[in-house]
Amino acid sequence: MAAGAGGLLSAALLLLAVAGPRPAPAELTDGNSEHLKREHSLMKPYQGAGSAAMPLWDFQGSTMVTSQYVRLTPDERSREGSIWNRVPCFLKDWELHVHFRIHGAGKKNLHGDGLALWYTQERLMPGPVFGSKDNFHGLAIFLDTYPNDEATERVFPYISAMVNNGSLTYDHSKDGRWTELAGCTADLRNQNHDTFLAIRYSRGRLTVMTDVEDKNEWKNCIDIAGVQLPIGYFFGASAGTGDLSDNHDIISMKLFQLMVEHPPEDENIDWTKVEPSVSLLKSPKDNVDDPTGNFRSGPLTGWKVFLLLLCALLGIIVCAVVGAVVFQKRQERNKRFY
Template sequence: MAAAIKKNKILTISRIFRLYKMAPNTYSTFLFILIAIGLCFADDGLHEMEEFLKRELSLSKPYQGVGSSSSSHWELMGDAMVTSEQVRLTTDMQSKQGAVWSRIPCHLRDWELQVHFKIHGQGKKNLNGDGLAIWYTKERMQKGPVFGNQDLFTGLGVFLDTYPNEEKHLEAQKTRYTSRTQRIFPYVLAMVGNGSISYDHERDGRSTELGGCNAMVRNLKHDTFLFIRYVRRRLTIMIDIDGQHEWRDCLDIPGVRLPQGYYFGASAITGELSDNHDVISLKVYQLTVLRSEAEENEEGEEITVPSVDNMDLLRMGENEEGWSPIAIFFSIVFSMLGFFLLIVVGLIVYSHWNENRRKRFY
């Protein structure tokens, strides 16, 4: 698979060509191309960023010693097993949970993680579960209910959730989502925990998520990838699941504060429903990013507890409910009535003013 920076450049070129088709003349075309190039490269800083594969932090074939040797950089837990083609976290059987964890902490300031994974099984739509999680956390090798890892974790969790617990809960209560809050599963979301925040299973983590996107990742014949980048305290997640070798945006959140020295890992769990959850590779890249003196001073303070700036604003945005069709109808009706009322009042005022003006001439 090509490096993430090369894929982002391909996306940049495709955006420019779309702008070219939209431009009405040569001058506009040239202007749009300059703007597109400036925005894309200014946002991502690709012209001043280099990446280096960190083999000691990465998991890839042929998985030498994983799960059987104490000298391996990766350790298995629970029902996880190694084959020649993948690390299988769970088989397509009920009540399984497994994980693979790095033994070496990551002390990189800026990093990128590319995950090659596969989720497949016999279950039909919404009759499979529960999902796979990618971790960057202070704790490691801890069994628990959050996709096979402990609750109240400290660090970052990225969840590929394949079962809609909240939807089933609402169906049992004979209530429905609004058009604004409904999700399509499988769903990718991210959460930052500080050791005291619990993952809400009944709501599929909605109350603590930073953002997310739908991702139809089950039973695909082509490769599927997840991309996690942490640079300049900005968390970016993209997916490549369409077999087109192009990254698709999932979420982009500034102000994410993650300490150094945490561990990478992957875990999965099954309950009454099941799936095969496979990890083919976890490749960690060190990002070398040029910073100005002001940026160095701003980011110089050591981060000891994971946190997210303006988290309350993110939650407010997610909790806002969309208007119902009835509310929209009445708002339009009252707006039209108010408009006509203003016209009538204006005509009355104008007629009085015009009559008074004529009286002054007689």
């Protein structure tokens, strides 16, 4: 038994070494202007405020440009609006800082629906997903303020990420749980201070962080490896209201280029033709609706792999021990007849 215990310990340590620790939150830029890409950034003073013309950006729907903010929707029912960069982004590694405000007269759950930030092939295409197109190609970050699924255990407002190759549909009735990669709760509505969100994409790693607590520090929300996004897509923001409403304001969107080294094999890839995808995850289309309301909503991290393997190993050991005991009992019983 001592040798067996030693073998179990060695196997566990080996599994731990293979799984590795969970990666630490990515370091975000300090917002310096050295690598600011102005052609992809929206900042005050907005050129074209109060008119239908705005250099580098197009907007539609209920969107209104003022001297202080871009209001995607007013606090009125059944409104939707969006704003989109005209210039496709050909950066492999980037970081987007968004200064926003969601506020309105509604109390408790009497407000909605939310705001979405996009890096997609499509632009200026209204639709049912927070004012923009469903079955999109690319990345979406949803700032959802209203729980449509009454059975949900999430605390709203809730931030989630979705990568789509055009084949997936965002399910509002389940608040996007079928297609969510990961998410977090963030108290971002009706705050009397500035609220920020940062999206970082670098070497296949997607990181989303928030600064909504007036502490002037980033808080980790989403961290996913194995994300593949092509270059040449467009940045945008959209929002929508239904029977409930809110003001959804974009104050600034600042895009920074990240100076990151890539392995030599990346030079042989045509990044304009990469299909949006996430490795280490089964397709969200394969998720089965669970009667308990549980869906797979996060990446299979190293620790989860380790725990699954450890449980399987312990199960095998338990079965082996039980089998040995049963075999020994039978041997002892057979000896009584001789």
